[in-house]
Amino acid sequence: MIRKLKANDNKKVMDFLKGEAAFNLFIIGDIEAFGYDSDFQELWGFFGEDHGLSAVLLRFHNSFIPYAKTGTVPVKEFSEIIKSYPDKIFLSGKSDLVEEFENIHGIELGKKQVTYFAACNTDEYLEQTDCEINKANNKDVDRIIELRAGIEEFHPNPNARKILLQSMESGTGRTYYLKHNGQMVATASTAAENSMSAMIVGVCTHNDYRRRGLATAVMKKLFKDVMNEGKLLCLFYDNPEAGRIYKRLGFVDIGMWTMYR
The missing domain is CATH 3.40.630 (Aminopeptidase)
Known part of the structure; x- marks a missing residue:
């Protein structure tokens, strides 16, 4: 039934x-x-x-x-x-x-996308960063959506702006970002935050600022703050290079996750 x-x-x-x-x-x-x-x-x-x-x-x-x-x-x-x-x-x-x-x-x-599903419950590898990392608020939503729209690997959801706003207002998600010369150049977000865990999503760097460790710096700050609240971190990835970065930060693979977008 x-x-x-x-x-x-x-x-x-x-x-x-x-x-x-x-x-x-x-x-x-x-x-x-x-x-x-x-x-x-x-x-x-x-x-x-x-x-x-x-x-x-x-x-x-x-x-x-x-x-x-x-x-x-x-x-x-x-x-x-x-x-x-x-x-x-x-x-x-x-x-x-x-x-x-x-x-x-x-x-x-x-389009079908099969990804690895990974989890992390240790902050052993999250050393402090010297970068100035900011927590986004409602006024930053359009800039976040604009940055994501320029990332080839992303698949925009027509409800993306509404969902991002809703997650901020409900406390089920947060976004941290890094600026350079006033421009938002790297972000990382959580989604589906609950009393036990949080999903890491929206990790991206502007195409002109890649390979400088900027997204990693944002992630370290975000991960540390979420784990200080006693929550398990989860994420999915399909890029082996990204997977190596996540594993250096303490993530381990626990299964596979498939999305159709």
Whole structure:
């Protein structure tokens, strides 16, 4: 049986998701921040014959994340929900789960990107930086979006500005940045921050300022501040060079994550 989840399901849902808290940080963070009754976020649960929760589907704006603990995700049931939304969709999640949605009639998935999923729980390698790192506020959002738009590897979401503002206002995300001659040249952000963890996203450097260690300096400051709050850091990457940088900062690979954009 599948049904929409409500606030009175929260304990059951959180107990289910915390079994793999790192992989579920987006779902956990969005539930903690926005609950079950907002117009831009919905959750559905799939219940087995024993009435136990066996899978969850999150919609956040036009992005969907399915999760199942064991076996396979209920692709048929979740697909019908996803197909009921007319806008272009973004699908992401653990690779072995979301790849089951490929070639489903009526769901047009965008470009596929398979990434490594890594986590860090040590600040041993985060020495202080001499660079002046700033924490962004609402007035900096347009400059952040402009910088990201100039990065070839990024895939802009049409809701990017709204999501960034929402994350700042709700406390589910923060962005740190570095300027040179008044220009924003490097940034790093968190997303889906929750009581246990935070996802690192939006790490980028202006094309004219690369290979100077600027993004690394921003990340060190951001990582240190987040970990001082007792949170596990997570991120995904597909660039081996970036992977080497993250591992020097204490990250280890824990699985694979696939996105369709």
